[in-house]
Amino acid sequence: MRIVEYRLHRFQFARDRVIGDSQVRIEHAHMATLELVTDTGLVGLGFIPSLFNALPSLAEIDRIFRVEVWPSLEGQAPAALVHRVRRPRGGNIRSTSLPFGEGIDQALWDLTAKQVNLPLWKLLGATRNRVKAYASGLDYHLSDDDFCALFEHARSIGYSAFKIKVGHPDIERDLHRLELLTKTVGKAEAIMIDANEGWSPQDAVRRLNIINKAGYDILWIEDPILRYDFEGLKMIRAGCPFTLVNSGEYFGASDKLRLIEARGTDMINVHGYITEVMRIGWIAAEQGIPVSLGNSFLEIGVNMAVALPEVEWLEYSFQNFDHLVEQPIEIRDGWAYAPERPGHGLVLSEAAKREHATPDVIASADLPRAPLNKRLPH
Template sequence: MRIAEYRLTRFQFARDRVIGDSQVRIEHAHMAALELISDTGLVGLGFVPSLFNALPSLAEIDRLFRVEIWPGLEGQEPAALVHRIRRPRGGNIRGASLPFAEGIDQALWDLTAKQIDLPLWKLLGGTKKRVKAYASGLDYHLSDDDFCALFEHARAIGYTAFKIKVGHPDIERDLHRLALLTKTVGKAEAIMIDANEGWSPQDAVRRLNIINKAGYDILWVEDPILRYDFEGLKMVRAGCPFTLVNSGEYFGASDKLRLIEARGTDMINVHGHVSEVMRIGWIAAEQGIPVSLGNSFLEIGVNMAIALPEVEWLEYSFQNFDHLVEQPIEIRDGYAYAPERPGHGLVLSETARRDHAIPDVLAAEELPPAPVNTRLPH
C-alpha cells in the first residue's frame, strides 16, 4: 500500500466560548484537515490546527504542502514512515511553513493501522479499553456564572476530576475560583490547576502554599514557571511536597527528555503527536514518571493514553469540534473510551466538508456562528 493522493480541507469559525489562560485569550478556531489517500482507497486523517491565527487560503495551504511536504510522501508506504529516524544536520533542521508535522504523523498512523485492520490503540500495544478523563475548563476568561455552569454540567454528566486556570496577579482571585469550583462540584476525586508559566519559582512556592493552607488538595500544578527553568522547577517540587509538578507541555521530544533527565518535573505532559508521545512515553515508563495526556485535537490522544502504562488521565475541554468528524471519541461517566474502529477512530464528516469548509480567509466579523457543541447544554 502506497500513498497516492492527498486532500486538504480548511475550516475557520467562531468558538462557542472564549478560551484561554493567564497569558492568552482565543475566540476563533482555525484548522485544516489533511487526508492521505492510498492506492487501495484507504484514507488517513490528520489535523493541522493553528491556535492563534487564521491559516492562509486553501490554495496557499495546498501550494505549500505540495512543494514542501508531498515529495517526501508520494509513493511511500505509510508503515515505512511512522518509525523512520531522520539524521538532522545543518539546513535540514527546519520546520515547514505551516504546522503540518502533527497532522502528517496522525494521518500516517491512521493509514498504517487501517492497513492491518486494527484500532490504533491496539497497534500501539494498548490492552485496556478506557482511561480516566478530567474536565478542563480553559476558563480563565469566563465570568463566574459561566465558570460555574460549565463545571456543574461536567459534574452532572459524570466527571469527578477538574482542572481550572490560575495565575491571576491577585491570589485572591485564584482562591475565589477554587472556592466556586468546590462549591459547584462538591467532593472531587481530583482537582488540578494550571498557571501557564504565570509565576516565578519563589512566587509559585508562596502561592501554592497559600492554596494548600486554605484547604485545597491539589493533585498537580501544571507549568507553574518558565519551561526552561529546570532548577526553578526543582525548587517548586521541593517547596511544595503536597502537590505534583506537571510540566513539558510546551516542549518537543528532545526538550521533554532533558526535563526528565534534570528531574524538573513529577509528571510529563504530552499531546497529540503520535510518534513523539510514544517515544516520550517509553522513556517515562523506564523512569517511573507519570504521563498526562493533555488536549489533543478531537481527543485523538486517547489512543496513546490507552497504550502507555504511565498515563492515568486524559484532558477534555468541551471544545466544539465534534461536528468535524462522523463519530467523535466516546466520553461518558468520566472516562474516554477506546474506539474499536480501524485506525485512530476519526473520519472527516462529509457534512462538515460540504457545509463548514471555508476555503478563503475571512475576517472575524465575517465568520459563521459557532457550531453547536453537542457536549454542552444549549
C-alpha cells in the first residue's frame, strides 16, 4: 500500500462562543484538513489547526505542501513512516512553513490502522474502550451567566469533573468563579483549574493556599507558571501538597522528557500528536507519572488516552467542530468512548466540504458561522 494522492480543504468560521484564558482570547476558528489517499483507495485524515491566525488561501497551502512535504510522502508506505526516527541534525530537520506536522502524523496513523482493519486504539495496544471525560469551559472571557449555563449543561448531561480558567490579577475573581462552579454543579468528582502560566512561583503558592483555605479541593493546577521554570514548578509542588501540578502542555517531546527528568510536575499534559503522545506516555509509565490528555482536535486523542495506562482523564471543551466529520467521538455520561471503526474513527464530512469549506481568506467581519455544537443547548 503506497500513498499516491493528497487532498486539502480549508475552513474558517466564527466560533459559537469566545474561548480563551488569562493570556489569550479567540473568537474565530482556522484550520485545514489533509487527506492522504493510497493506491488501494484508503483515505487517512489529519487536521491542521491554526489557533490564532487565518491560514493562507487553499492554493497557497497546497503550494507549500507540495513543495515542502509531498516529496517525503509520495510513494511511501504509511506504516513505514509512523515510527521513523530521524537524527535531529542540521538544516534537514526543520519545521514546515505551515503547521502540517500533527495532521500528517494523524493521517499516517489513520491509514496504518485501516490497512490492518483495526481501530487505532486497538493497534496502539489498548485493553479498554473508554476514558473519563471532564468538562472544560475555556471560559475566562464568558460572563457569569454564560459560565454557569455552560457548566450547568455539562452537569445535566453526565459530567462529574470540571476545569475552569483562573489566573485573573484579582484572586477574588478566581474565588468567585470557583464559588459559581460549585453552586452550579454541586458536589463534583473533581475540579481542576488552569492558570495558563499567569503566575510567578511565589504567587502561585500564595494563591493556591488561599484557594485551598477557602475550602476548594482542587485535583490539579495546570500550567501555573512559565513552562521552563522547573525549579519554580518544584517549589509549587513542595508548597502545595494538597493539589497536583499538571504541566508540559506547551512542550514538544524533548522538553516534556526534560520536565519529567527534572521532577517538575506531578502530571504530564499531552495533546493530539499521536507518535509523540505514545512516546511520552511510555516514558511517563516507566516513571509512574500520570498523563492527562488535553484538548485534541475533535477528541482524536481518545485513541491514545485508552491505550496509555497512566491516562485517567480526557478533556472536552464543547467546541463547534463536530460538523466537520461524519461521526464525532461519542461522549456519554462523562465517558469518552473509543470508536470501533477502523483507523482513528474520524472521516471528513462530504457536507462540510460542500457547504463549509472556504478556499479563500475571509475577513473577520465577514466570517460565516458554523453549525452550533449539538452537544450544547440552543
